[in-house]
Amino acid sequence: MTNPAVTYSNYLKIDELLSCQDRLSKAEDGRPEHDEMLFIIIHQVYELWFKQVLHELDHLRSTLEANDAPASLHTFKRILTILKTLVGQVDILETMTPLSFNSFRGRLESASGFQSGQFREVEFILGHRQPGAIAAQPEGSPSRTRLVRRLSEPTLFDSFLRFLDANGFAVPPELLARDVTQRWEPNETLQEALVQVYRSSPLCAQVCERLIDLDEGLQEWRYRHVKMVERTIGTKPGTGGSAGAEYLRQTLFRPLFPDLWAIRIHL
Numbered sequence: 001m002t003n004p005a006v007t008y009s010n011y012l013k014i015d016e017l018l019s020c021q022d023r024l025s026k027a028e029d030g031r032p033e034h035d036e037m038l039f040i041i042i043h044q045v046y047e048l049w050f051k052q053v054l055h056e057l058d059h060l061r062s063t064l065e066a067n068d069a070p071a072s073l074h075t076f077k078r079i080l081t082i083l084k085t086l087v088g089q090v091d092i093l094e095t096m097t098p099l100s101f102n103s104f105r106g107r108l109e110s111a112s113g114f115q116s117g118q119f120r121e122v123e124f125i126l127g128h129r130q131p132g133a134i135a136a137q138p139e140g141s142p143s144r145t146r147l148v149r150r151l152s153e154p155t156l157f158d159s160f161l162r163f164l165d166a167n168g169f170a171v172p173p174e175l176l177a178r179d180v181t182q183r184w185e186p187n188e189t190l191q192e193a194l195v196q197v198y199r200s201s202p203l204c205a206q207v208c209e210r211l212i213d214l215d216e217g218l219q220e221w222r223y224r225h226v227k228m229v230e231r232t233i234g235t236k237p238g239t240g241g242s243a244g245a246e247y248l249r250q251t252l253f254r255p256l257f258p259d260l261w262a263i264r265i266h267l
Contacts, residue, residue, distance in 0.1 A: 025104035050118035076210035117143025
């Protein structure tokens with residue numbers, strides 16, 4: 001028996017994909033609220049992009065640890081381009097008015113973007129490690145298992161340190177052997193080495209700058225996300241018991257790679 005021919009539809013599982021938009025709302029006339037479709041699709045697309053970002057970040061760590069700067073720079077470019085797309089999607093979501101969102105918001109019950117396991121994975125890889133975030137995932141769930149695993153893996157910055165060490169820069173040995181489950185603390189000795197990177201290796205300095213771009217790109221997405229939430233629900237609490245815009249505001253202006261920012265005054 002031969003396998004069915006590969007088609008656009010069965011390769012991409014189009015029928016299954018298009019069956020995943022199940023609106024919960026029912027307006028007074030018995031039909032779902034119009035804008036709930038947009039809300040669902042935007043967030044499903046976010047989750048697909050998060051999956052791709054995780055795929056690229058894992059590859060980026062591998063290329064850095066293999067001391068493959070060209071491949072690393074190419075992967076940085078792809079991730080940064082995806083981040084721009086994520087920011088652009090906020091423009092689409094902002095076409096939904098507060099009234100239209102509130103017409104179905106109550107039906108979301110405890111559902112909240114705070115519960116996105118994939119975005120927490122992205123944060124964990126980038127070094128923003130909050131073990132308490134694991135508790136938002138159900139016991140025994142695949143997302144909780146992945147987060148526990150991510151917490152024990154090296155961060156992107158740890159892989160970057162190995163890249164610098166392979167290129168002969170004086171990375172303190174205790175940083176290469178650090179407990180990766182712990183939050184990163186700025187290190188003045190490392191900062192001295194980073195200044196030398198900028199002064200002596202244009203290629204390695206490019207990698208440093210792409211890390212800064214990544215830090216800045218995530219901050220841009222966080223900012224747009226905060227303003228979108230403020231525009232839509234104001235100071236109301238978020239769904240799922242979160243603090244809404246206030247919680248999101250607290251995530252702003254926290255650098256992922258503080259040492260790379262700290263050396264700016266020395267360059």
